[in-house]
Amino acid sequence: MDIVIRPAAPAEYTTLGEITAQAYLQDGLLTFGESDWYLGELKDVAKRAAAADVLVAVADDEVLGGVTFVPSGGPMADIARPGEAEIRMLAVGHSARGRGAGEALVRACVERARAVEGCTGIVLSTQHVMHAAHRIYERLGFVRVPERDWNPIPHVDDLLLLTYELTL
Numbered sequence: 001m002d003i004v005i006r007p008a009a010p011a012e013y014t015t016l017g018e019i020t021a022q023a024y025l026q027d028g029l030l031t032f033g034e035s036d037w038y039l040g041e042l043k044d045v046a047k048r049a050a051a052a053d054v055l056v057a058v059a060d061d062e063v064l065g066g067v068t069f070v071p072s073g074g075p076m077a078d079i080a081r082p083g084e085a086e087i088r089m090l091a092v093g094h095s096a097r098g099r100g101a102g103e104a105l106v107r108a109c110v111e112r113a114r115a116v117e118g119c120t121g122i123v124l125s126t127q128h129v130m131h132a133a134h135r136i137y138e139r140l141g142f143v144r145v146p147e148r149d150w151n152p153i154p155h156v157d158d159l160l161l162l163t164y165e166l167t168l
Helices: 010-026 038-043 045-051 101-115 131-139
Strands: 004-007 053-059 062-070 084-092 121-126 162-167
Touching (some): 053 101, 084 101
Parallel strands (some): 084 121
Antiparallel strands (some): 004 053, 062 084, 121 162
């Protein structure tokens, strides 16, 4: 079974939103669980697609997961500096994990970043408990950049996001 990475079709937005939301919920990544404000952002694929590139991993006509690729700034960028692309909201459904979809999505983002004129690097934020994702990033050459770690909700003390970067 081959995994194909391609832009998400509008008909897949609801499915991808649910996959992303459930991955974050089931992995315990939302500080406030079902009532977390970020859950709505994770589900709103149409909003992301209007401001960035949303890619899906598909096998046998089934959406396995997706990622948001932010080329060189824009409203979806959290930490990208000028000349940097950013990866956001990487998620693979629980039943599809271990098949290479996550790595294929990250590789596709790296390829896209290399195709962006003037792009010198790619950055992403991750939580400290996302060990499988960290292994993917490190295997693909990303390195930790602790001086760029940040907290998206300053009044929540234990929500430090780790930063990884890849120089192109």
